Amino acid sequence: MTISRRPLLLGALGALAAPPLVQAQGSTAWTREAYLAAMRASGRETTITEANFNAIQARKPAAMRRIENYLKARFNGEADPVVMRAFETLPREYFHWNYEGRSNQAGVAYENDPKPWGLGYGSALSDYLGQAYMTQVCAPKPDHVVLEIGTGSGFQAALLSRCVAKQYSIEIINPLGTAVQRIFAPLGYSNVETRVGDGFFGWPEVTGGFDTIIVTCAAQYVPPALIQQLKPGGQLVIPIGQPFRRGQFLYIYSKDQDGRVRSRKDVGVYFIPMTGAMMNRPRPTDAPNPEGAPARPAAPPAAAPAQPAG
Numbered sequence: 687m688t689i690s691r692r693p694l695l696l697g698a699l700g701a702l703a704a705p706p707l708v709q710a711q712g713s714t715a716w717t718r719e720a721y722l723a724a725m726r727a728s729g730r731e732t733t734i735t736e737a738n739f740n741a742i743q744a745r746k747p748a749a750m751r752r753i754e755n756y757l758k759a760r761f762n763g764e765a766d767p768v769v770m771r772a773f774e775t776l777p778r779e780y781f782h783w784n785y786e787g788r789s790n791q792a793g794v795a796y797e798n799d800p801k802p803w804g805l806g807y808g809s810a811l812s813d814y815l816g817q818a819y820m821t822q823v824c825a826p827k828p829d830h831v832v833l834e835i836g837t838g839s840g841f842q843a844a845l846l847s848r849c850v851a852k853q854y855s856i857e858i859i860n861p862l863g864t865a866v867q868r869i870f871a872p873l874g875y876s877n878v879e880t881r882v883g884d885g886f887f888g889w890p891e892v893t894g895g896f897d898t899i900i901v902t903c904a905a906q907y908v909p910p911a912l913i914q915q916l917k918p919g920g921q922l923v924i925p926i927g928q929p930f931r932r933g934q935f936l937y938i939y940s941k942d943q944d945g946r947v948r949s950r951k952d953v954g955v956y957f958i959p960m961t962g963a964m965m966n967r968p969r970p971t972d973a974p975n976p977e978g979a980p981a982r983p984a985a986p987p988a989a990a991p992a993q994p995a996g
Contacts, residue, residue: 835885
């Protein structure tokens with residue numbers, strides 16, 4: 687993801703549910719040996735020298751300061767401590783992997799000039815400043831249930847999982863989604879559930895809906911199912927715009943207690959497009975209009991079509 691304002695390129699706090707391995711990262715727990723063991727357990731066996739592993743860890747404090755300054759500059763001087771702690775907890779190098787080429791990219795983690803990195807299959811690991819921004823926009827809380835559309839590397843889902851009660855994520859690209867399903871257990875992240883499917887239809891089997899739905903690909907319009915699956919008081923964070931064109935914007939939709947939906951336009955962004963049903967279905971008549979008048983109450987969810995594997 688690329689986001690910008692120019693346009694931009696893109697005790698609850700102490701109980702983020704981080705497992706001991708990752709909670710202790712920065713001490714003797716997250717070592718080269720622990721990293722290699724987790725990579726092996728996730729089906730991505732690799733090698734890295736002690737010197738290269740240590741160089742990655744040495745770059746992390748500067749990246750954390752970069753994230754903090756970036757958030758403060760865009761959120762009235764506030765970098766959400768929940769988001770900062772989640773970033774500190776996560777070993778980003780673990781998510782730097784090209785699944786199509788089966789190549790390790792850990793050595794570029796915490797780069798000085800944050801940018802997206804290819805995962806293969808046309809997908810990318812978003813730059814870490816953009817991911818920090820999107821996470822703070824979501825305003826995650828310890829009791830929240832969150833859905834992500836576009837699992838990608840799994841980093842965004844893992845990041846949110848350190849802040850919320852339950853994290854769901856859907857990936858449409860079959861080989862990518864199938865492989866990434868294996869990366870959470872080796873870190874002890876038991877509150878993440880992913881599946882391969884078309885995020886256009888959301889995850890209707892989750893009873894009670896979602897406090898937040900975050901979309902990490904550019905939609906041409908808002909899929910009605912996502913609005914329907916928001917809880918009252920919930921919000922949808924979604925990039926909207928034409929595929930592979932500038933002029934995309936991040937929109938935040940909120941549903942009030944009466945089911946009425948309102949939206950606001952946020953920052954300029956650039957995302958890869960949402961595929962699947964989004965690309966071959968005409969815009970539904972009940973798709974919300976960005977920045978329009980308050981929408982009518984959302985209709986009860988209809989039976990969802992079978993979700994195709996991407």
